[in-house]
Amino acid sequence: MKKKLILGVLLITVLLFTACGNDEGEEAAEISFGVTPWTSTVPPTEVASLIIQEMGYEVSYMETDAAGVYMGLAGDDNDIFMDGWIPAHEVYFETYEDEVESISISYDEAEQGWVVPEYMEDINSIEDILGNEELFNNEMYSIEDGASITEVIDELIEGYGLEMTQVNSSEAAMIAQVMRNMENEEPVVFYGWRPHTMFRNLDIKLIDDDRGYFEESSVHVVVDKKLQEKAPDVYAFLENWSIDIGDVEQMIVEIEDEGRDPEEVAQEWIDNNQEKVDEMINN
Missing domain, CATH: 3.40.190.10 (Periplasmic binding protein-like II)
Incomplete structure (x- = not known):
């Protein structure tokens, strides 16, 4: 037992x-x-x-x-x-x-859109870039190809009739390029979004997209x-x-x-x- x-x-x-x-x-x-x-x-x-x-x-x-x-x-x-x-x-x-x-x-x-330095006082909307594409060497800087937002940017360029090319790279490379331009107060336009340290570290502004390609996310x-x-x-x-x-x-x-x-x-x-x-x- x-x-x-x-x-x-x-x-x-x-x-x-x-x-x-x-x-x-x-x-x-x-x-x-x-x-x-x-x-x-x-x-x-x-x-x-x-x-x-x-x-x-x-x-x-x-x-x-x-x-x-x-x-x-x-x-x-x-x-x-x-x-x-x-x-x-x-x-x-x-x-x-x-x-x-x-x-x-x-x-x-979460805001997003095209961004320029604050010293570009005459550029406050994407409409302001029309006719001034050469200021930016006909280029805008963006994130890696394959992100869905890059398709939106291509549509925007075509929709506005801008003579611009989207230059794709990593986020870090894009910011590095922007900083090089800003060091000499050269014109530059790029894709930006919040939350991101760029808005704390750089004197930049989101410009208006009057045709509504970018929505608040x-x-x-x-x-x-x-x-x-x-x-x-x-x-x-x-x-x-x-x-x-x-x-x-x-x-x-x-x-x-x-x-x-x-x-x-x-x-x-x-x-x-x-x-x-x-x-x-x-x-």
């Missing part, structure tokens, strides 16, 4: 240990973030990543351009993208409508539709996600200008906003 009791206890212990092991295995499932080479992508991704890790998941990152991120979401290569710009990215939602969805707005009132959390089944608690957290655009811009400054570690900056934001974090994860 005693032996049977001992064996029974051992069996129960083994079963409990196995069950716990399976739960831990499930908790350690990997969640992958799509990451574009834009500074605006980093702070929300880092904050969400730390929170999701605290929820018991491992995380990984797939770095690519916007088109690659959405293709990855549709193809199960990544689960989450924290920097979906609407309406600029609507083309991707149309292309992958069966696989991809927006589940929350991270922040809105909202930035969305975009996921693979399978995420709800794969990690329902993560899905629920991201449904509640939001962050202030000013906080994002401040974190970008600390990461890009002050050289602070992105994870450290993100953890500091979490520590300073614990009540908000608790609300987002329904604690």
Whole structure:
């Protein structure tokens, strides 16, 4: 009888240990973030990543351009993208409508458009560039080819009848070129958006787009539709996600200008906003 009791206890212990092991295995499932080479992508991704890790998941990152991120979401290569710009990215939602969805707005009132230095006092709208394209060597600087906004810019150039060529490069290369021009107070026009450190570091202004090619954007959390089944608690957290655009811009400054570690900056934001974090994860 005693032996049977001992064996029974051992069996129960083994079963409990196995069950716990399976739960831990499930908790350690990997969640992958799509990451574009834009500074605006980093702070929300880092904050969400730390929170999701605290929820018991491992995380990984797939770095690519916007088109690659959405293709990855549709193809199960990544689960989450924290920097979906609407309406600029609507083309991707149309292309992958069966696989991809927006589940929350991270922040809105994100301005974008053509930007010039403040010293160009006579250039306050895109209309003002008409007939003055040679001032800019018939070029405007933009981000990497493949981003959906580059198609909008090409349409704008054609729609306004501008004799301009869009010069595409990385965000960093674009800003470097702009800074070289501005050092000598030379004319320059380029694509800009908020949140971004450029508006804190450079004396620049967004110029008017009277024909409406650029709309004020909202930035969305975009996921693979399978995420709800794969990690329902993560899905629920991201449904509640939001962050202030000013906080994002401040974190970008600390990461890009002050050289602070992105994870450290993100953890500091979490520590300073614990009540908000608790609300987002329904604690």
